[in-house]
Amino acid sequence: MLDHHLTEQSPLERGSTQATLAVSTVIFALRPDDESRLMTLWLPLVRRTRDPFLGLWALPGGWLPADEELASAAARTLRETTDLSPRYLEQLYTFGDIDRSPGVRVVSVVYWALVRSEVAERASVGENVRWFAADSLPLLAFDHNRVVEYALWRLRTKVEYARIAHAFLGDTFTLAQLREVHEAVLQKALDPANFRRSMEASGSVISTNQHVAGARHRPARLYRYDERAAEHDPPEPTL
Amino acid sequence: MLDHHLTEQSPLERGSTQATLAVSTVIFALRPDDESRLMTLWLPLVRRTRDPFLGLWALPGGWLPADEELASAAARTLRETTDLSPRYLEQLYTFGDIDRSPGVRVVSVVYWALVRSEVAERASVGENVRWFAADSLPLLAFDHNRVVEYALWRLRTKVEYARIAHAFLGDTFTLAQLREVHEAVLQKALDPANFRRSMEASGSVISTNQHVAGARHRPARLYRYDERAAEHDPPEPTL
DNA sequence: CCAAAAGTGTTGAGAGTACACCCATGC
DNA sequence: GCATGGGTGTACTCTCAACACTTTTGG
Numbered sequence: 426m427l428d429h430h431l432t433e434q435s436p437l438e439r440g441s442t443q444a445t446l447a448v449s450t451v452i453f454a455l456r457p458d459d460e461s462r463l464m465t466l467w468l469p470l471v472r473r474t475r476d477p478f479l480g481l482w483a484l485p486g487g488w489l490p491a492d493e494e495l496a497s498a499a500a501r502t503l504r505e506t507t508d509l510s511p512r513y514l515e516q517l518y519t520f521g522d523i524d525r526s527p528g529v530r531v532v533s534v535v536y537w538a539l540v541r542s543e544v545a546e547r548a549s550v551g552e553n554v555r556w557f558a559a560d561s562l563p564l565l566a567f568d569h570n571r572v573v574e575y576a577l578w579r580l581r582t583k584v585e586y587a588r589i590a591h592a593f594l595g596d597t598f599t600l601a602q603l604r605e606v607h608e609a610v611l612q613k614a615l616d617p618a619n620f621r622r623s624m625e626a627s628g629s630v631i632s633t634n635q636h637v638a639g640a641r642h643r644p645a646r647l648y649r650y651d652e653r654a655a656e657h658d659p660p661e662p663t664l
Numbered sequence: 665m666l667d668h669h670l671t672e673q674s675p676l677e678r679g680s681t682q683a684t685l686a687v688s689t690v691i692f693a694l695r696p697d698d699e700s701r702l703m704t705l706w707l708p709l710v711r712r713t714r715d716p717f718l719g720l721w722a723l724p725g726g727w728l729p730a731d732e733e734l735a736s737a738a739a740r741t742l743r744e745t746t747d748l749s750p751r752y753l754e755q756l757y758t759f760g761d762i763d764r765s766p767g768v769r770v771v772s773v774v775y776w777a778l779v780r781s782e783v784a785e786r787a788s789v790g791e792n793v794r795w796f797a798a799d800s801l802p803l804l805a806f807d808h809n810r811v812v813e814y815a816l817w818r819l820r821t822k823v824e825y826a827r828i829a830h831a832f833l834g835d836t837f838t839l840a841q842l843r844e845v846h847e848a849v850l851q852k853a854l855d856p857a858n859f860r861r862s863m864e865a866s867g868s869v870i871s872t873n874q875h876v877a878g879a880r881h882r883p884a885r886l887y888r889y890d891e892r893a894a895e896h897d898p899p900e901p902t903l
Numbered sequence: 904c905c906a907a908a909a910g911t912g913t914t915g916a917g918a919g920t921a922c923a924c925c926c927a928t929g930c
Numbered sequence: 931g932c933a934t935g936g937g938t939g940t941a942c943t944c945t946c947a948a949c950a951c952t953t954t955t956g957g
Contacts, residue, residue: 442730444685446771491681491769495760518901519758519773521734530730532685532773534758575901601908619947621910626945641956642908662757662814840935858920860937865918880929881935 444521444530448498449486449569451517451537451576452507453559455593455609464609466559466580468573469507474553477527478566482557484573486533499536506554512592513539515661517576525568537576539592581610587629591650599637599645600624629654683760683769687737688725688808690756690776690815691746692798694832694848703781703848705798705819707812708746713792716766717805721794723812725772738775745793752778752831754900756815764807776815778831820849826868830889838876838884839863868893 451468458465470482485506489498496514503511514536521532557563559577562570583589590606604620624630631651636644690707697704709721724745728737735753742750753775760771796802798816801809822828829845843859863869870890875883 444728444730446683446685489683489760489771491683492762494762495758495771516758519734519755520901521728521773523731523733532728532734534760534771571901578901599909616947616949617908618910618912618949623946638955640908641906643910643954645909662759662810662817838936855920855922856935857922857937857939862919877928879935880933882927882937884936 442530444532446489447486447531447533448489448495448502449484449533449535449572450499450503450514451484451535451573452503452509452511452540453537453576453580454540454556455606456556458558464605466577466609467556468559469554469556470562470565471506472553472555473566481566482555482563483566484535484569486535489534495534496536499538503538503540507540509540511538512541513589517572517579520568520572522568533572535572535576537579539589541593541595581612586610587624587627587650587654597633597635597647597649599647600630601645603630603648624648627654681769683771685728686725686770686772687728687734687741688723688772688774688811689738689742689753690723690774690812691742691748691750691779692776692815692819693779693795694781694845695795697797703844705816705848706795707798708793708795709801709804710745711792711794712805720805721796721802722805723774723808725774728773734773735775738777742777742779746779748779750777751780752828756811756818759807759811761807774811774815776818778828780834781832820851825849826863826866826889826893836872836874836886836888838886839869840884842869842887863887866893 454467454469455464456467457463469485471485473479473481473483485502487498487502489495493501495516500511500514503509503514515538517535517537519532519534521530523530525531525533559573562573564570565573580589586607589610590603593606594602600621601617603624604615604617607620608615625632629651630648633647633649635647637647638644693706693708694703695706696702708724710724712718712720712722724741726737726741728734732740734755739750739753742748742753754777756774756776758771758773760769762769764770764772798812801812803809804812819828825846828849829842832845833841839860840856842863843854843856846859847854864871868890869887872886872888874886876886877883
């Protein structure tokens with residue numbers, strides 16, 4: 426990195442034009458669809474108040490301050506937009522096509538985050554912030570449609586579903602709730618019996634002795650996510 | 665991206681300090697170890713000719729020109745360092761810790777690449793460029809030890825071994841050669857019989873009618889990589 | 904008692920592993 | 931022939947999907 430043996434001066438020193446760095450975040454929450462009652466993925470977008478793409482919806486984000494870490498900038502952006510804290514935050518990809526922003530060269534480091542479903546319900550929604558169903562977005566500013574598409578792909582092909590599902594839920598949950606999250610993300614029904622066995626075998630959940638009563642059927646046992654299960658391989662170089 | 669509803673001016677406009685963008689590449693080749701005869705992973709490093717970390721070895725890279733695509737910059741860097749063209753090139757991660765470069769804020773978009781083994785043999789090696797065994801590197805400049813470690817992890821946990829192995833080989837290859845690549849990357853021996861079946865079942869290789877004679881055993885059939893097999897899911901948002 | 908979801912048992916198909924065995928070549 | 935890897939056959943294990951069945955609650 427920096428210069429190699431064919432030594433160049435810093436672009437700042439030679440005063441050349443250079444790219445500008447931005448950080449954006451794709452924020453997913455799980456909410457029941459207004460009509461179908463099924464849990465689906467939603468994400469908040471902000472309306473552009475200036476050119477380019479004035480009036481269009483875009484991912485929350487901003488320029489990277491020189492004294493702020495990348496992940497911190499993503500988390501801050503998330504907080505400023507939704508008043509929420511991420512339960513999961515990971516770098517997605519860096520988009521830097523020359524023509525992705527008219528006129529200026531902008532390179533965007535994009536993160537993706539998961540937030541709690543119930544909490545997202547009462548999240549700040551104003552004139553310039555709105556939640557959209559992830560599968561039916563309007564035309565977005567910049568290359569953000571492509572960005573969201575890639576984030577969805579990553580979410581759905583992630584191996585560690587357990588950690589993702591946990592991010593969407595509370596600290597304790599029934600296996601039915603956990604299964605519902607998996608089904609929403611994977612977009613297919615799962616066999617309750619087999620799901621139970623595979624979860625218990627994976628060791629990513631711990632059974633408690635508590636149960637939830639009140640429904641007109643056998644009470645479901647509550648489970649807790651096992652933090653130690655995340656100690657497998659580094660999905661992020663840092664960890 | 666860019667500014668959101670809490671509108672900020674561009675950092676350029678307000679003249680604030682901002683991070684500088686660099687692109688680096690981890691370049692892997694497969695070469696027989698000098699002693700053990702076994703195929704192992706090697707990568708080229710360049711010696712720093714200026715501060716910081718003067719004299720230490722570092723990944724090839726450079727500042728990002730405002731008019732060059734990220735992947736192009738990575739490929740150019742690779743060519744300038746090794747006189748080689750990448751057979752595989754993919755974005756790895758973006759490293760941006762505040763303190764990773766003393767004094768200045770540098771954000772590095774890192775790519776990883778694979779090059780042909782035989783070709784890497786006669787690759788340019790000078791005073792300031794040298795190939796190292798990937799598993800026993802010296803102390804590198806910046807956070808490059810961590811970067812290489814992450815690149816190795818990504819290489820070894822990639823699902824599409826077929827495409828990776830193909831990048832290391834020529835257009836046609838025997839299953840023994842293909843197996844040797846897999847064994848080197850995965851660092852474990854594979855059963856020849858089972859390997860053959862799993863490869864043929866995967867559909868990622870196509871059998872030709874050519875054979876290689878000359879060895880004092882039954883001639884091995886040559887195979888060809890099936891490009892169509894890569895049409896599964898987008899590992900890169902672009903493709 | 905009945906409906907509904909929690910939870911258990913059983914079976915079969917397919918993938919992966921271990922390993923015995925045959926085939927074709929150079930020497 | 932014999933050594934050496936190329937290539938085939940086969941049996942065993944393990945995971946996972948399918949689905950019948952039992953359990954426990956509310957009404």
